[in-house]
Amino acid sequence: xxxxxxxxxxxxxxxxxxxxxxxxxxxxxxxxxxxxxxxxxxxxxxxxxxxxxxxxxxxxxxxxxxxxxxxxxxxxxxxxxxxxxxxxxxxxxxxxxxxxxxxxxxxxxxxxxxxxxxxxxxxxxxxxxxxxxxxxxxxxxxxxxxxxxxxxxxxxxxxxxxxxxxxxxxxxxxxxxxxxxxxxxxxxxxxxxxxxxxxxxxxxxxxxxxxxxxxxxxxxxxxxxxxxxxxxxxxxxxxxxxxxxxxxxxxxxxxxxxxxxxxxxxxxxxxxxxxxxxxxxxxxxxxxxxxxxxxxxxxxxxxxxxxxxxxxxxxxxxxxxxxxxxxxxxxxxxxxxxxxxxxxxxxxxxxxxxxxxxxxxxxxxxxxxxxxxxxxxxxxxxxxxxxxxxxxxxxxxxxx
Amino acid sequence: xxxxxxxxxxxxxxxxxxxxxxxxxxxxxxxxxxxxxxxxxxxxxxxxxxxxxxxxxxxxxxxxxxxxxxxxxxxxxxxxxxxxxxxxxxxxxxxxxxxxxxxxxxxxxxxxxxxxxxxxxxxxxxxxxxxxxxxxxxxxxxxxxxxxxxxxxxxxxxxxxxxxxxxxxxxxxxxxxxxxxxxxxxxxxxxxxxxxxxxxxxxxxxxxxxxxxxxxxxxxxxxxxxxxxxxxxxxxxxxxxxxxxxxxxxxxxxxxxxxxxxxxxxxxxxxxxxxxxxxxxxxxxxxxxxxxxxxxxxxxxxxxxxxxxxxxxxxxxxxxxxxxxxxxxxxxxxxxxxxxxxxxxxxxxxxxxxxxxxxxxxxxxxxxxxxxxxxxxxxxxxxxxxxxxxxxxxxxxxxxxxxxxxxxxxxxxxxxxxxxxxxxxxxxxxxxxxxxxx
Numbered sequence: 140x141x142x143x144x145x146x147x148x149x150x151x152x153x154x155x156x157x158x159x160x161x162x163x164x165x166x167x168x169x170x171x172x173x174x175x176x177x178x179x180x181x182x183x184x185x186x187x188x189x190x191x192x193x194x195x196x197x198x199x200x201x202x203x204x205x206x207x208x209x210x211x212x213x214x215x216x217x218x219x220x221x222x223x224x225x226x227x228x229x230x231x232x233x234x235x236x237x238x239x240x241x242x243x244x245x246x247x248x249x250x251x252x253x254x255x256x257x258x259x260x261x262x263x264x265x266x267x268x269x270x271x272x273x274x275x276x277x278x279x280x281x282x283x284x285x286x287x288x289x290x291x292x293x294x295x296x297x298x299x300x301x302x303x304x305x306x307x308x309x310x311x312x313x314x315x316x317x318x319x320x321x322x323x324x325x326x327x328x329x330x331x332x333x334x335x336x337x338x339x340x341x342x343x344x345x346x347x348x349x350x351x352x353x354x355x356x357x358x359x360x361x362x363x364x365x366x367x368x369x370x371x372x373x374x375x376x377x378x379x380x381x382x383x384x385x386x387x388x389x390x391x392x393x394x395x396x397x398x399x400x401x402x403x404x405x406x407x408x409x410x411x412x413x414x415x416x417x418x419x420x421x422x423x424x425x426x427x428x429x430x431x432x433x434x435x436x437x438x439x440x441x442x443x444x445x446x447x448x449x450x451x452x453x454x455x456x457x458x459x460x461x462x463x464x465x466x467x468x469x470x471x472x473x474x475x476x477x478x479x480x481x482x483x484x485x486x487x488x489x490x491x492x493x494x495x496x497x498x499x500x501x502x503x504x505x506x507x508x509x510x511x512x513x514x515x516x517x518x519x520x521x522x523x524x525x526x527x528x529x530x531x532x533x534x535x536x537x538x539x
Numbered sequence: 540x541x542x543x544x545x546x547x548x549x550x551x552x553x554x555x556x557x558x559x560x561x562x563x564x565x566x567x568x569x570x571x572x573x574x575x576x577x578x579x580x581x582x583x584x585x586x587x588x589x590x591x592x593x594x595x596x597x598x599x600x601x602x603x604x605x606x607x608x609x610x611x612x613x614x615x616x617x618x619x620x621x622x623x624x625x626x627x628x629x630x631x632x633x634x635x636x637x638x639x640x641x642x643x644x645x646x647x648x649x650x651x652x653x654x655x656x657x658x659x660x661x662x663x664x665x666x667x668x669x670x671x672x673x674x675x676x677x678x679x680x681x682x683x684x685x686x687x688x689x690x691x692x693x694x695x696x697x698x699x700x701x702x703x704x705x706x707x708x709x710x711x712x713x714x715x716x717x718x719x720x721x722x723x724x725x726x727x728x729x730x731x732x733x734x735x736x737x738x739x740x741x742x743x744x745x746x747x748x749x750x751x752x753x754x755x756x757x758x759x760x761x762x763x764x765x766x767x768x769x770x771x772x773x774x775x776x777x778x779x780x781x782x783x784x785x786x787x788x789x790x791x792x793x794x795x796x797x798x799x800x801x802x803x804x805x806x807x808x809x810x811x812x813x814x815x816x817x818x819x820x821x822x823x824x825x826x827x828x829x830x831x832x833x834x835x836x837x838x839x840x841x842x843x844x845x846x847x848x849x850x851x852x853x854x855x856x857x858x859x860x861x862x863x864x865x866x867x868x869x870x871x872x873x874x875x876x877x878x879x880x881x882x883x884x885x886x887x888x889x890x891x892x893x894x895x896x897x898x899x900x901x902x903x904x905x906x907x908x909x910x911x912x913x914x915x916x917x918x919x920x921x922x923x924x925x926x927x928x929x930x931x932x933x934x935x936x937x938x939x940x941x942x943x944x945x946x947x948x949x950x951x952x953x954x955x956x957x958x959x960x961x962x963x964x965x966x967x968x969x970x971x972x973x974x975x976x977x
Binding site: 204207208211231232234235238239458459461469470471488490492514515516523524525526527 | 667741743744764765766767793794795796798800831835836837838839840842843844846847850851853854865866879882906
């Protein structure tokens with residue numbers, strides 16, 4: 140092990156006299172992403188912190204902004220000597236990626252640059268190297284196999300999201316398309332269709348496709364925003380449309396509730412409606428969770444909880460001191476993964492509040508802890524009459 | 540939800556109700572009118588219901604910091620003696636004057652009647668809980684018929700207050716129409732405007748500009764726009780005063796028109812600015828810790844924003860900023876411009892020697908409101924005059940910038956006067972004098 144460490148890292152002295160290790164390859168990542176058991180957190184700890192150190196050193200040497208931030212905090216990649224040290228590693232808030240373009244390679248050398256969907260304001264841009272994409276692919280294949288999402292049996296697909304086009308670089312549209320590659324696709328129907336220079340929501344077309352495919356020999360798979368699935372099923376319910384989808388059909392949800400927060404529905408109600416109008420059982424509904432800034436493939440277990448896979452670790456931090464808090468305590472969600480070296484994503488702080496629960500509290504059999512998301516941070520319901528304040532806070536003012 | 544003639548209607552009935560509105564308004568105008576006493580008695584009774592706890596659950600549901608204080612303030616402001624004091628201050632002893640002028644000998648006298656403007660359209664931005672109800676109450680007490688377009692972000696409080704008022708005094712129902720028309724329904728709003736003699740608009744520049752575009756040029760516009768306020772400190776200030784200022788900054792979160800956006804020091808020396816920051820910092824930080832936001836989401840937002848700003852400044856080559864924490868910060872600045880602070884406990888501190896008060900503040904003249912003046916007693920009058928000449932409409936003390944003091948004007952005007960018109964009635968003596976007048 141030690142020999143390998145030495146062979147993949149070059150220790151050098153930075154201009155400011157700090158010692159840092161320059162990594163030429165990221166072999167611990169390869170090992171981590173090749174492991175068999177995707178939820179064996181304890182068994183992968185040693186590999187994880189080494190992969191994290193390797194990632195940290197690699198990015199530190201190639202991304203001047205990242206180096207500035209670590210130097211300012213007095214943290215060197217070599218300081219990562221155990222899992223506990225991950226808590227001391229400076230994190231980057233996801234908002235920083237919206238304000239800055241942070242890459243380790245010139246943009247043209249990155250095979251893929253993905254934008255966040257940017258619910259409001261500017262979108263972040265995240266770069267992926269070829270190696271990042273391979274690691275990601277291995278992870279997706281492993282987890283999909285586990286959840287039996289891969290099959291040679293062809294399917295029809297309904298994407299409750301954007302029709303892909305060259306200019307749409309958002310992570311959501313790419314993920315949604317990627318999911319339609321899990322099995323051979325017989326057809327793809329998109330809810331958001333590109334028409335005359337704009338995306339239009341075509342629930343009617345989707346509904347027709349569902350009714351048509353319900354009589355098919357092949358399963359139908361949905362992929363997309365939960366809110367659209369909810370609107371679609373509500374629409375079917377109101378119009379009295381009921382179908383029984385072929386065996387093996389699946390409803391896959393991801394991308395969050397977006398601007399439909401107000402419509403957010405109870406999960407139980409959602410499953411009941413899916414059963415009623417589509418004839419889908421609860422175990423045929425799978426929810427994904429991920430962020431462009433933390434491209435790790437989370438999906439829910441049979442009890443609909445998001446367990447942490449080995450490619451990722453989560454720290455929940457106190458919102459003022461940023462110190463990690465014990466499991467069961469709400470705080471800011473800090474996501475850590477050595478997957479990406481195109482952009483410094485090793486430790487990112489989301490603007491979500493969440494709770495990390497002990498794995499055993501789920502009961503599905505997985506021992507890895509699971510994440511409960513409580514929602515966005517925010518100064519809710521701000522009322523202001525200071526001149527210019529509402530504009531500054533990006534609040535939509537009453538305009539007539 | 541629409542409220543018209545004391546009844547609730549579905550929003551879908553808006554166009555029909557708007558179509559009937561002119562006829563109803565004309566019928567009301569032909570009637571005996573609304574006496575101030577009727578409205579005062581109703582508001583006083585409402586205040587007693589608040590005092591009795593009838594609205595406690597509703598107030599608690601608002602989840603605002605310091606709700607208890609707001610409740611006590613509301614009880615005081617709704618009382619008859621306060622309402623009468625307000626009317627006396629703004630309109631004179633008679634509330635609705637009807638008198639004869641007494642010109643120099645030889646000139647004809649006039650009978651003067653102060654009467655309601657007629658119909659007021661209130662367009663209230665959702666920038667304060669219950670503000671639309673307050674605006675309507677001012678319209679009622681001056682005897683006007685009121686059409687209220689609710690703000691989109693309204694949380695239902697205003698409608699509840701107004702309904703409670705109607706329960707207490709059903710006679711008010713002819714004087715009160717509430718529509719939840721969305722701002723995008725321009726045709727409906729234009730219709731309401733066309734029925735009105737005056738439009739009362741609360742909100743930022745965009746809202747005010749939009750109302751100016753849609754109103755008839757002859758309609759009286761009563762605009763309550765957004766303002767900026769600051770603290771002005773001269774000479775060495777006592778600890779207690781700085782403590783009160785810090786408390787004001789963190790409790791109002793700098794969100795109010797009257798909140799301190801900038802701390803000005805009567806100096807030209809940046810060294811003095813930094814020395815002030817050094818002294819004020821522990822006081823501000825202490826106040827911020829004592830009043831940290833009650834929800835974890837708000838605290839998290841503030842600290843994340845502070846961390847992101849800090850990292851961005853670092854990447855821009857800036858060193859770590861002193862006097863900065865997730866909950867508050869002091870920002871020493873070399874310029875003197877009056878500007879909006881980053882709010883939530885972050886205050887720019889700027890030099891503004893007294894000889895430059897007028898040229899600097901004139902640059903911000905559309906926004907000037909309150910100055911919290913802290914200075915040696917013997918200099919107060921001089922500084923006060925300078926601030927008044929620069930265009931301020933409220934001069935108070937650093938700690939009490941946002942305190943409501945009964946009898947205050949609103950942004951330099953008495954609102955109730957603007958909701959009335961003065962009617963001149965010629966007396967028979969003019970008819971007799973006929974063409975002999977010059």
